[in-house]
């Protein structure tokens with residue numbers, strides 16, 4: 001009798017990717033004899049929710065003999081829809097999802113992130129901030145930190161499976177530890193220190209997922225600047241360069257604080273790269289506020305920018321606000337994207353001739369592609385590498401035709 005097939009379909013954020021990996025392993029250990037398809041949905045925008053519904057209908061059509069399980073954030077925002085959708089076996093809310101049980105994971109023949117370059121380390125879930133445009137606190141609940149012991153068990157697991165790079169991931173990692181009431185000494189900085197100590201001998205590279213600039217305190221600044229094994233790329237959830245727009249978004253940082261953090265780290269660490277998320281066309285955004293977002297890219301020296309055209313998400317505070325005309329939102333997103341691409345080109349140009357190190361992610365034709373320590377995409381022609389391999393002597397020779405990545409050769413001098 002063949003083993004039941006467990007398939008995961010994941011939409012949305014890195015965090016969903018982590019949970020899908022976990023659900024696959026835990027579900028593969030259940031006694032259920034049937035094939036199961038788990039759709040881990042996203043609801044960060046109306047469009048994401050629409051795509052999640054589409055993915056569920058497609059999975060039902062293509063897997064008539066499987067049990068279809070719908071989970072993730074759209075399982076909350078579109079619960080009625082999925083519960084009444086013919087062919088859905090079960091709707092599982094985020095809070096009912098499997099929790100991190102490393103003994104169960106370690107016992108499985110399946111491995112988390114098998115064949116991937118880096119491992120995602122879940123440290124926290126949920127969020128307490130209720131930014132006016134965001135649905136996440138309603139779909140993932142309040143911020144909940146994993147106890148450091150459980151986090152370190154995950155670290156041990158990834159060390160055992162030979163991962164050279166671990167990414168600290170969560171919904172709002174900067175809030176780590178605030179809810180661990182029995183021991184108030186825990187925060188993101190103390191957790192990073194514990195992970196650095198645990199991985200000292202292995203020399204594991206530590207990467208951080210997106211960080212709330214409002215929570216970057218002196219301890220984190222010192223770690224980001226002084227710890228060589230913390231990869232020199234910091235991505236901030238900035239959202240706007242205008243303090244007025246930030247207040248309307250209920251963000252907790254100011255424009256000058258973002259500039260200050262970047263300047264502080266740049267003064268103390270060579271080769272550091274900064275990135276961030278920026279929303280274009282938030283309801284209250286005037287042309288001059290928008291221009292402050294454009295200028296922030298230069299003023300803070302941001303190079304890898306994710307641009308999000310604003311779209312109202314039902315159930316959020318900003319969905320009650322009067323939207324800007326669609327063509328204004330689109331044109332601002334295009335202008336911001338243009339500025340972002342120009343900033344990236346300047347960065348890539350400035351790295352030509354340097355020798356750097358990075359991690360190989362996958363093969364692409366006869367090339368290997370990866371990311372430098374500072375999270376800049378690169379391409380190496382030929383060579384005999386494998387995903388997850390750290391390469392130290394990459395000489396940067398130029399920029400690829402698509403202008404989206406560096407071209408490198410292994411420097412065998």
Ligand code: SF4
Nearest residue numbers: 127129130131134136
């Ligand atoms: S910090 Fe704001 S944007 Fe981020 S998940 Fe929380 S509410 Fe959403």
